[in-house]
Amino acid sequence: MLEIEVNGTKHRLDVDPAVPLLWVLRDSLGLKGTKFGCGAGLCGACTVHVDGAAVRSCAYSVGQAAGSKITSIEGLGASSEHPVQAAWREAGVPQCGYCQPGMIMAAAAFLRNNPSPSDEEIAQGVTNICRCGTYNRIRKAIRSAAQSGRGGQ
Amino acid sequence: MKEPVLTRRGFVTGALVTAAGVSFTLSLAGCKDRTKLPDDSEPGVELLSWVVIHRDNSVTLRVPQTEIGQGVLTTIPQMLAEELEVDWSTLKSEFYDPAVNATRGNVYVWTAVLSSHSAQTLFEPTQRAGAQVRTMLIRAAAARLKVPEVELEAVKGAIHHKASGKKLSYASVAEAAAKMPIPDPKTVKLKDAADRQLVGKAIPRRDVDAAIHGKITYGIDFELPGMRFAAARQSPTFGGKLRSIDKGSIKDMPGNPKVVEIKGAKVGYNGPVPEGEDPDVWAAPVKMDDAVAVVADSWWQAKTALDALAIDWDAGPHAKFSSAEYLKTLANQARSDAPVVVEAGDARSALANAAKTLSAEYSYPYMDPAPLEPMNCSAYVDGGEVHIWTNSQFPDDAWRIAHSLVGVSPDKAHVHILPAGGGFGRRLQNDFVHQAVQIALACKGTPVKLLLTREECVRKSYYAPITAARFEAGLDGAGNVTVWTCSVASGTSAEQSYGETRFPFQPPNVRFAYKRNPDSPLPFGWMRGVGFTQHLWMNFGFLDELRLLTGRDVPEFYRSLLDPSYIPADIEDRDIAVARVKNHLKLLDFAIQKGRWHAPKGRGRGRGLAVGDTSYYPSYPSSTKAAIVDVSLDEQAGLRVDHVFLAIDAGTVINPDIVHAQLEGGIAYALTTALHSEITVENGQVQQSNFHDYPILKLDRMPAVTIEILPSTEPPASIGEDAVPVTIAALVNAIADAGGPRLRTLPVAKILAS
Numbered sequence: 048m049l050e051i052e053v054n055g056t057k058h059r060l061d062v063d064p065a066v067p068l069l070w071v072l073r074d075s076l077g078l079k080g081t082k083f084g085c086g087a088g089l090c091g092a093c094t095v096h097v098d099g100a101a102v103r104s105c106a107y108s109v110g111q112a113a114g115s116k117i118t119s120i121e122g123l124g125a126s127s128e129h130p131v132q133a134a135w136r137e138a139g140v141p142q143c144g145y146c147q148p149g150m151i152m153a154a155a156a157f158l159r160n161n162p163s164p165s166d167e168e169i170a171q172g173v174t175n176i177c178r179c180g181t182y183n184r185i186r187k188a189i190r191s192a193a194q195s196g197r198g199g200q
Numbered sequence: 201m202k203e204p205v206l207t208r209r210g211f212v213t214g215a216l217v218t219a220a221g222v223s224f225t226l227s228l229a230g231c232k233d234r235t236k237l238p239d240d241s242e243p244g245v246e247l248l249s250w251v252v253i254h255r256d257n258s259v260t261l262r263v264p265q266t267e268i269g270q271g272v273l274t275t276i277p278q279m280l281a282e283e284l285e286v287d288w289s290t291l292k293s294e295f296y297d298p299a300v301n302a303t304r305g306n307v308y309v310w311t312a313v314l315s316s317h318s319a320q321t322l323f324e325p326t327q328r329a330g331a332q333v334r335t336m337l338i339r340a341a342a343a344r345l346k347v348p349e350v351e352l353e354a355v356k357g358a359i360h361h362k363a364s365g366k367k368l369s370y371a372s373v374a375e376a377a378a379k380m381p382i383p384d385p386k387t388v389k390l391k392d393a394a395d396r397q398l399v400g401k402a403i404p405r406r407d408v409d410a411a412i413h414g415k416i417t418y419g420i421d422f423e424l425p426g427m428r429f430a431a432a433r434q435s436p437t438f439g440g441k442l443r444s445i446d447k448g449s450i451k452d453m454p455g456n457p458k459v460v461e462i463k464g465a466k467v468g469y470n471g472p473v474p475e476g477e478d479p480d481v482w483a484a485p486v487k488m489d490d491a492v493a494v495v496a497d498s499w500w501q502a503k504t505a506l507d508a509l510a511i512d513w514d515a516g517p518h519a520k521f522s523s524a525e526y527l528k529t530l531a532n533q534a535r536s537d538a539p540v541v542v543e544a545g546d547a548r549s550a551l552a553n554a555a556k557t558l559s560a561e562y563s564y565p566y567m568d569p570a571p572l573e574p575m576n577c578s579a580y581v582d583g584g585e586v587h588i589w590t591n592s593q594f595p596d597d598a599w600r601i602a603h604s605l606v607g608v609s610p611d612k613a614h615v616h617i618l619p620a621g622g623g624f625g626r627r628l629q630n631d632f633v634h635q636a637v638q639i640a641l642a643c644k645g646t647p648v649k650l651l652l653t654r655e656e657c658v659r660k661s662y663y664a665p666i667t668a669a670r671f672e673a674g675l676d677g678a679g680n681v682t683v684w685t686c687s688v689a690s691g692t693s694a695e696q697s698y699g700e701t702r703f704p705f706q707p708p709n710v711r712f713a714y715k716r717n718p719d720s721p722l723p724f725g726w727m728r729g730v731g732f733t734q735h736l737w738m739n740f741g742f743l744d745e746l747r748l749l750t751g752r753d754v755p756e757f758y759r760s761l762l763d764p765s766y767i768p769a770d771i772e773d774r775d776i777a778v779a780r781v782k783n784h785l786k787l788l789d790f791a792i793q794k795g796r797w798h799a800p801k802g803r804g805r806g807r808g809l810a811v812g813d814t815s816y817y818p819s820y821p822s823s824t825k826a827a828i829v830d831v832s833l834d835e836q837a838g839l840r841v842d843h844v845f846l847a848i849d850a851g852t853v854i855n856p857d858i859v860h861a862q863l864e865g866g867i868a869y870a871l872t873t874a875l876h877s878e879i880t881v882e883n884g885q886v887q888q889s890n891f892h893d894y895p896i897l898k899l900d901r902m903p904a905v906t907i908e909i910l911p912s913t914e915p916p917a918s919i920g921e922d923a924v925p926v927t928i929a930a931l932v933n934a935i936a937d938a939g940g941p942r943l944r945t946l947p948v949a950k951i952l953a954s
Contacts, residue, residue, distance in 0.1 A: 140412075
């Protein structure tokens with residue numbers, strides 16, 4: 048048995064600790080907002096927060112996450128919309144939308160560490176792949192969340 | 201093996217999936233009525249296959265395209281609702297049913313997500329359908345109120361009678377309206393462009409909220425109670441065969457793994473083929489090799505067991521295939537074997553008489569479109585029925601595959617469309633549907649979801665074709681181009697000669713030769729921009745090489761070849777050809793002015809310009825666009841793309857914000873294609889496997905972008921693919937302009953690194 052806390056709820060799971068956290072979130076807990084893109088920690092579609100830090104959950108075993116507090120897209124701004132999500136809507140970022148939960152989780156963690164980043168810092172700090180190429184709107188949304196002064200929530 | 205029992209109740213509950221603005225009801229096995237939408241508590245009346253009006257007066261619109269990010273869940277409702285006069289904020293939408301499309305004579309007009317066609321093919325039919333339904337509702341209201349139709353007006357889901365102040369909701373007259381004679385679509389009155397409330401407006405996408413909260417149910421997210429999960433692997437070589445499997449190697453692994461052999465097949469064609477046309481010219485056969493699937497209680501278990509499974513493959517006839525060697529074969533074909541397909545004037549003597557001639561060889565590697573959501577499909581076969589849940593870009597063929605493979609009558613096959621995490625052409629090949637149905641046939645009574653790994657997606661994709669081209673052209677003493685020839689050999693089973701022959705920069709003497717290789721080992725696939733993506737940059741690259749021999753200025757040199765008087769007098773559709781050249785000139789002039797072509801640029805900076813369209817044949821309605829790309833080239837920092845300007849004349853624009861997004865995205869796609877994308881094959885196997893060796897552009901390399909949409913009242917034209925070819929073409933010339941190498945092959949990053 049292994050214990051993790053996801054979006055404020057504790058779960059005791061009978062699962063092989065080697066299973067990537069991604070598949071535990073998606074298939075054991077039914078949290079399908081976290082996406083599978085590469086399985087090798089390369090694209091970031093599976094980004095979640097583990098104790099506040101952005102983690103690519105496809106390449107992070109649930110055993111490593113044991114005892115940690117995990118936030119997935121479903122838990123980000125669960126009570127009220129997160130400022131990064133609001134900025135995303137305002138900028139009309141998504142196209143197919145598939146990378147966006149991971150992108151938003153990456154951006155939220157990035158802004159928590161660096162609430163008023165330069166464009167260069169955004170470029171270096173958010174390294175997820177968006178195959179639709181929404182990058183300029185992503186940059187705009189991150190700037191806007193930062194300028195609202197609430198991006199680091 | 202324990203098979204979970206699928207209860208009737210569980211099946212229904214699990215299937216009531218609502219994605220962003222999309223809803224559908226799964227008809228239970230045996231349930232005939234698929235028009236009850238979207239919730240059994242709200243039955244509706246279907247009007248003309250396009251519209252369902254519910255008892256609570258909410259309205260569901262049918263979207264006859266899969267959403268792959270191009271925005272059809274917003275743009276198609278915009279077109280339909282424009283004439284229907286409904287409240288935008290309460291609209292619902294759902295994807296069309298391919299079975300309905302087939303049994304009602306292609307009522308949805310154009311359902312494949314192919315050729316950036318949604319707006320141009322559906323603009324008229326959707327507005328006319330909206331107007332027909334509105335007319336039927338008004339007629340029913342007129343009969344009810346016993347007043348003339350002309351006294352009635354449809355406003356936001358209700359029919360108003362001004363004189364009496366009476367008002368009837370659409371729902372209250374829907375049943376009567378359904379019995380009204382259907383108005384002639386050709387004579388229903390449509391709004392003047394100036395009166396449109398929805399078309400042309402930058403309305404936010406209807407799925408944005410679901411997208412940012414992770415609530416869109418993509419194909420990969422679909423799940424049913426009792427579902428089992430499959431991972432699959434095709435023969436690692438192309439044309440390889442399954443010899444044997446040591447099933448014992450995984451029998452004790454967790455998740456009750458079951459091995460299923462998937463037979464290789466010709467799945468179908470990767471696009472609709474017009475009646476009476478040669479399918480091998482209009483589309484390409486979708487070849488799929490033998491594969492092995494493992495089905496288990498969870499996907500991770502299935503994938504882990506598949507990794508451990510000992511499989512013996514017969515590598516087949518292409519065991520030694522090398523893409524590098526094949527390119528040499530293609531280059532030889534381009535030099536000598538390719539048959540002439542288009543000729544004008546006398547290229548041979550023009551070359552012989554030229555003051556100067558120039559020749560150069562170009563090539564293009566194999567590429568994988570690589571949408572971010574890996575290929576997947578859910579399927580369920582039981583009781584003589586088959587259901588599939590897919591985000592195929594070609595659902596009509598997915599439906600055909602489902603009923604033909606299971607061997608049931610077409611009405612027993614049900615296709616449920618889900619949104620896709622990107623497509624870019626890859627999902628037009630329904631191999632994953634064929635595989636999922638084969639697996640479901642081996643697991644009757646159990647719903648199964650097939651999901652492929654990224655590695656499998658890269659190694660067994662459908663590839664943009666490796667291509668070699670040889671150009672030769674001649675100049676007179678004054679630096680005018682007198683003759684242009686191009687000979688192409690392509691490792692493709694599709695006809696893509698338009699990439700060279702439709703280049704409108706043509707002097708009076710031209711000759712084009714083209715050889716395709718239908719038996720090329722790697723299966724052909726569509727990729728954003730298709731043949732224009734492969735060829736336009738080569739055309740502009742060689743054109744720039746010629747220009748540099750003359751010392752002429754770029755725009756002036758381009759204009760000299762966009763000369764309507766060069767178009768032969770006797771060709772069919774000459775007026776269309778002239779208009780096309782004029783459109784190119786218009787975009788060229790617009791870009792030079794608005795795109796700051798003449799602005800000063802510093803040392804190590806380069807600028808490239810390209811103009812193009814995607815006109816596959818003379819009567820093909822295409823948008824025209826121009827790109828200006830600015831780059832910096834520095835020995836230390838390498839190449840940096842600083843700015844991309846893109847102007848487009850795409851006729852009437854349905855949603856300018858979505859057009860902007862598609863063009864921005866197209867620029868990013870172009871940069872990945874040009875800078876990074878290359879699939880190579882050695883010993884019969886693809887050498888790349890994931891995003892570390894098949895990289896995708898990231899935020900740090902995304903340039904600033906300026907988009908200009910030219911105002912127009914013409915019918916809508918293509919958008920989705922359009923930024924790709926011109927951006928690559930302008931980029932390669934910008935790199936040369938900055939003092940970089942003349943790029944005659946891709947990807948750029950590899951060449952600059954060498």
